[in-house]
Amino acid sequence: MNKAELSQKISEKVGTSKKEAEAMVEALVDIVTSTLVANGEVNIAGFGAFSSRTRAGRVGVNPQRPTEKIQIPPVRVPKFKAGKGLKDALKK
Numbered sequence: 001m002n003k004a005e006l007s008q009k010i011s012e013k014v015g016t017s018k019k020e021a022e023a024m025v026e027a028l029v030d031i032v033t034s035t036l037v038a039n040g041e042v043n044i045a046g047f048g049a050f051s052s053r054t055r056a057g058r059v060g061v062n063p064q065r066p067t068e069k070i071q072i073p074p075v076r077v078p079k080f081k082a083g084k085g086l087k088d089a090l091k092k
Contacts, residue, residue, distance in 0.1 A: 036078055046085030052076050 001009075003025055011021035032042050032050055042050040054076050062068040 044083070046083050048083040048086055049081045051079045051081070053079050 004022075007018060007021040007025050010016070010024060011018045014021065016024075035042050036050060036052045039052065054074050057074040058072050060070050060072045062070050
């Protein structure tokens with residue numbers, strides 16, 4: 001399901017226009033992104049938790065020259081932990 005299909009489903013379920021539903025989806029994405037950028041966490045009860053973590057730097061191998069080692073710097077990555085409600089729904 002892509003963003004347009006999600007907007008359409010929200011529009012049908014809530015009874016709003018498709019344009020309003022698209023604005024809701026955009027607002028959710030913007031809020032989650034800005035919160036994660038600020039090292040925050042977004043918890044949605046029954047669904048899950050969005051957070052960010054720092055992946056440690058490491059030494060890797062240059063794929064073009066396998067004998068050459070390269071330093072891969074630390075990087076922040078998003079993380080999602082599914083909530084109990086979502087896990088239970090998938091088990092059925």
